[in-house]
Amino acid sequence: MKRLYVNLVTRNWESGIYALRRLNPDVHLFYQSRNDAKEVAEINTMDSAADDSIKMKSAADANNKTKRSSPRMHSLRPLPKPIAKFDPSPSGLWINDGLEWFELLGPRRSESRVVNANVAGDTVLYDADEGIILNLPSLHEPKGTNPVCLSITHPDAEEDALYVMDRYPGRALARRNTGGPGMHSCFEVLECRPSSRFLDDSMKGWGWRPLPPPPFIYEHGYEPTRIMSYTVVGDGTTLCISSDRNGIGTYCFDTVRADDTHRLGWDYRDEWRHVGNWALPFYDKAEYVPEFKLWFGFSPPRPNHLCAVDLSTMDHGQPPIVHHVWEDLDQPEEEDWVPTHFRILNLGSGKFCVAKIISAEATGMKFSVLTGIEMVHDKDDQSLRMFKHKSKRYMFSTPDVIHWVI
Template sequence: MIRRRFVNIVAENYKSGMCSLHRLDVSKHLFYPSTAEAAAAAGGGKAPQAPPIPTLQRLPPPCMSFPRPHTMGFFASEGRILRCSLAGHSLLYDADSDSIGTMPSSQGFTGITPKIISTGQPGALEEDLYVLHDDGFDVLRFGPEDRLVYRPMGRKAWHWESLQRPPFDNIIGSHSVVDGGRTICVSSSPDGFGTYCFHTVEREWWQGGCWVLPFVGGAEYVPEFKLWLGFFPTNPYHLCATRNLSVMEDLIAMEKPPTLHTLSDLDTPKNWSALRFKLLNLGGGRFCVAGVFEEIVGYTEDESDGFSELEAVRPEFAVLTGVELVTDSSSGDAKLEGFQIVSHKSVRYMFMEDRFKWEL
């Protein structure tokens, strides 16, 4: 599988509200040249004291700037970024060619926080972008507008299609793409509707079970190892993995949530409070763990009642960490049936004049 070269960061200026797109070179900031060098830097599994995370003084020069959009979608080829306004108007920016193309407007207002799910893998030539929102369910796809009518070669274009509304109205807690992109699974919170699946070919919803996916947010698939990676649903949101989401038949047969295995993750100080996490699939078993934190000054933990006390909270900051899933070796103790996660480099960026809005 093709590996991504960049992590796309959309930063918003505190004063002007303008957004800018920056592309962070992962080979320079997040990964060592080899897995062996990453393992050696980590002490060869001897668990040394973690060195301070270096601070990124400034972001790479912006590729483009634009007013704050309603939301942003992302295509798995890493360079194509979809910008949507509150009115539904869309633009597609190709960072590789530094070009902008107009896109068809969406079917209507997609809400403040729509759930955007891509069915493609990094490096994929074609993929669809599914949008779950308060008023319905739509897909942005490239092809003939009527899938049942033959069109001559070259008569394809980007267009929106309305899909069958989901048979639930609760807030989505987690989601994943399974069965080679043919099935989208979405789960509620633990006390919600359970798990429903959407078949992208038949375009039908069906109930997977009363259980929920054991992640928070989106889980990413690693085809080389047939694993799904995501974040544990409770603090401190460790990186976890499961195998039992391979094909639709497995989902139908399941009567309980798939087994979750905790993997090693960024060892953050106790006075760092996590605000949100994002897992970016870079391809080839490599990922970027993007976290936004706030640092609590004067943090104390009262052993008598189990509560923590704080004096002040410093400005927010982001930490980006490169991790790699590899075949198991004698180093490391975070193993999952022959595989382990290896942490490479981390970088910290303080939110002074701007802040991260999206990591793509």
């Protein structure tokens, strides 16, 4: 499925209000053809070489070295107009720390429906195509900032399901210092309950269901540990989480199992299994792309280059294989830059949006970079080639700051 938009979630630091904006990637991030992208890249390379020659000559006079300049990058101004705004004020609380997370409910409807939650666990679903806001039931337990969020499409189900886990599993349990999760859980799923005669609209059947937390949180001496990477594997109904800290390794969560007696041919399984003591070789979320049979994400060490990984070896208990790593094509000129948030969005037809929010530690300057890239198989050796299209940079010099790209 081809995505028509990239969703930008901004926050106005003066009012605290969040806004959802939709960016057309065909206009802002891609040239009309791959050949156009190659021609622009060649021109930029020649211009950079000429600039380097001038800079090096000037630097030599001053007995100083100058870094190679980054490729040409255009400004993303003005931002697209908001299509919806969200007040994050928690119900029943006097504090207002903003929204903790914002995620797509897909992939069945791709970029049209989004879900967000505030610090109190209040959740809202917004359908951008229909212009409808639906107040959802609250989470049983707030999941903290930027939790693990993965959408699953169950076979023959009418709606997608969104699985959400605290980035530090067991954190709330540790605070309560109790022996079991009770009705609370660091792991829940948003799913649509079957319609009934009391529900005219099937969307009114949405609700959160607590799930069993990963088993390692009950191990003796466990301290809440950050989940470093996560994705969907197998037939698209299995979640995978991983951490290279405190000996956790990699775990999978099977959401369904075959059941011939059920009307859908399957039933919920909701079981964890330990896959290996090794960690997944990417950082944060990876996206599976069927046409390449690879998962695309970001390599763990900074500056977190784009990478492609084969996770199929996990079926045999073997560590995954990294197939490709592409060095950053849009490295900022600031020497101390650090990516603080990044996401790769599969736009379909081999095209992707690579989004990074970047901080320059010395100056405190923050900005976001959105880059359109295209992946193709080389006709000769079937290797994977990347073609860079456009890059847009948005400086956080106005009240509106980009928080998430989804």
